[in-house]
Amino acid sequence: MRKSFVLSLAATALLAAAPPALAAAPDVQAGVTLAASGAQRVLTLTVTAKDPVGIAKVEAVLRTKDGTSFQTVSDFVRSSGTDADGVWTASYRSDIENHPGTITADVTVVNHDGESTVRPVSYNDCYPTTIEATSTPERLDLDHPAAHITGRLLARRASDEEPVPVPGATLNVVPNKTVTTAEDGTFALDLRGRVQTTISFPAAGRYCRAPYKDMRFTVDQSEVTLTARKTAPSPLPVGTPVVVSGTVTRTRADGTTVPVEGISVRLTPTIGNRSVVATTAADGTYSISFVPQGTGNWNVYAEGSIYTVQSPALWGDVLVQDKTPTFSPLTVTPSPVARTRPVDITATVSRTAVDGTRTPLWGEEVFLEFSSDGKTGWTTLDELRVRDGKVYATIDADRNGYVRLRYAGDTATKPGTSEARFLDVRTGTEFTHFNAAPEPISPGGRLTVSGELLRLPGTSWIPAGSGTPITIQFRADGSTAWTTMGTTTTDKNGVFRKTFTASKSGTWRATYAGSATYTPAASGTDNVRVGRRTAFAKGFNVTPEPVRRRATATAAGKLLRYAGGWRPAARGTKVELQFRPSGSSAWKYFGYAWTNADGTFRLAFSAPADGTWRAVYAGSATYLPATSGTDYVDVR
The missing domain is CATH 2.60.40.10 (Immunoglobulins)
Incomplete structure (x- = not known):
């Protein structure tokens, strides 16, 4: 039944x-x-x-x-x-x-x-369905990476009947495969890279949806060996790519080493960049290129997979020259400079980062270089040490040309050079024996400015020769501006002179503008006092003499002025009395007196000690100073 x-x-x-x-x-x-x-x-x-x-x-x-x-x-x-x-x-x-x-x-x-x-x-x-499935081999590894799955789809029409095959049915296999059953309901496929899968049959026609068939696979993972080699100059210019390449291999049970294909190799820089991943080729090789954003480290490792264990990371570093040397314009003093004379060269040097931040160099060497045309043939004149970003050099100038500073660079800073600066070397010139006379001088008097201009074509000074233009300049007392008063030329001995009408007190000098061959020059200065002459009449006297200590003594004299002839100084002109004790060389102020209408003056005082006395007139804007004769007084 x-x-x-x-x-x-x-x-x-x-x-x-x-x-x-x-x-x-x-x-x-x-x-x-x-x-x-x-x-x-x-x-x-x-x-x-x-x-x-x-x-x-x-x-x-x-x-x-x-x-x-x-x-x-x-x-x-x-x-x-x-x-x-x-x-x-x-x-x-x-x-x-x-x-x-x-x-x-x-x-x-x-x-x-x-x-x-x-x-x-x-x-x-619909008819209930069932999926039957098995897989081989029992354990997967790199030598046997694919699971071979076989099975069949069955349908049960009645409880008292055996299940029957379902032909032509489409089964879904995770992750994204399908397989179709044969006439006998069987199916077969290879699945790689999975530790588990699920086979399903959705309802179709008279056949019901089958329960999911879950399958898990046992995988034996292999350890791998990673090698890495960096290809890049060191230090590295900014923007230059770094290539890291190598191999991923494994050792089989029989001891042979074989490459591993399809392994993801990940490189991660420690500064700025994101990770970069490459996949090994059939021969196990890989190559990764990246542009580092600064000096730092990188690490690379083979990522783990279903069949392999993640490798230990390998580390490397990269030195990026991400800073640029920045030079200030060179200062060359003097310029032009006389041949064989010393010339000072100064500048500042700093590192400029990508973000514009500047840091002074300290302790590094820079090279002072010379070129005759400023383009080629640079030779080293000196090696200089930078201190707090500053460079100083003194060289003897011997020829025209160009100078510059060169920094060789370091692990963080690129090489670089300053702008070239022209070194203007000429035959030196110099004034000697400059004088303005007479001095002092009365207004309207004839003042003669003279001197000698020399040249240094070799090691000895010689006269400049005739015809060299000389400019005579004057700076009035209380002023800072020089005024050109006239020009003259040298004679064959380099001597020049020029006569002017004196009008005010001030300082005189001579200048030479120089030429393409000779350096400019300026003489020393000579201050000339201009005013009407004054003088003390003969007979300045201190009485009595000898005199007792602290007794009253009287100094008397007469001050004269020249105005077409000698005349008494005006009433109220101040005259100072000065004293120099015996044994001393220093004059001391002792008192003052005012002149009378006839230019005479008188001052009574308590005699202090043995010594010499004199009268002094300080002068004014109109009148020149004057000093009397001296009188020694014996104090007892």
Whole structure:
């Protein structure tokens, strides 16, 4: 005797209470079950209905998923209860061959008042399926990286029948593969790079969705050996790429070393850059290029995979010349400079970073270089040490040309040079024996300025020769500006002279503007006092003499001025009395007196000690100073 089995099919309205109707409609619940035995597939609809006036009619219309009706079930029989509260059932055969898949039974229940309730109930009319699958080998590794999966898809038409193969079915294999079953329901595929997978069969036609088939694989991971080699100059100019290359290998059980293909190698700089990844080729080689953003380190390692263990990281460094030497313009003093004379050269040197920040050099060497044309043939004149960003050099000038500073660079700073500065070397010139006379001098007097201009063509000074233009300049007392008073030329001995009319006190000098061959020059200065002459008349005297200590002594004299002839100084002219004690060389102020209308003056005082006395007139804007004769007084 065959055993039958009953399937409880999913129903959207099964055991669900109907919502209250607007009118007095029956309260309906519906469900469906399947009994499959042999070739018989019988479906039973069970309807539970309640209505106070009693149930008059129950029927159901079957439709497919697309809404097409294909059968009406009307032979419902009340199997229990009453018309007002009972259970009605009806059985019918499945039409799975023609209408497989989701079927909806729209159950209609009508009461004796003609009020009705429609309750849909759905079920999936299909054959249950099962996936069988196994894989080989038992353990995966780099030598056996693919899992060979074989299996079959089976369907059970009835509980008392053996499952049958499902041909032509498409199965999904995680992550993104599909496989189609053969006529006997079998399938086979190779899966690489996975430690697990899931095989699934979605519902198709008369076949139900199969339960997922989960599979896990045992993988033996291999250790790998990473090599790395940096290809780049050191130090490295900014913007220059660095290439790191190498191999990834492993050692087999038999001791042989073989390359590993498809391994991700990751390089990470410690400054600025993001990681860069490359994949090993068939020969196990890789190559990674990156542009470092500054001096720092990098590390590289082979990432782990399903078949390999992550390698230890290898480290390297890179020195980037990301700073630029910055030179101030060279200062050359004097310029032009006399040949064989020393010339001072100064400048500042700093490092400029990419962000514009400047830092003075300290302790580094720079080279002072010379070139005759400023373009080629640079030779080193001196090696200089930078102190707090400053460079000083003194050289003996011997020829025209160009000078510059050169910094050789270091691990952080690029090489660089300053702008070239022209070194203007000429034959030296110099004034000697410069004089303005007479001095002092009266207004309107004839003042002669003279001197000699020399040249240094070799190691000895010689006269400048005739015809060299000389400029005579004057700076009045109290002023800072020089005024050109006239010009003259040298004679064959380099001597020059020029006569002027004296008008005011001040300082005189001579200048030579220089030429393409000779350096400019300026003489020393000579201050000349201009004013009317003054003098003390003979007979300045201190009386009595000798004199007792602290007794009264009197100094007397007469001050004269020249105005077409010698005349007494005006009343009220101040005259100072000075004293120099015996044994001393210093004059000391002792007092003053005012002149009378006849230019005479007198000053009484207490005699302090033995010594010499004199009278001094300091002068004014109009009159020149004067000093009297001296008088020694013996104090007892």
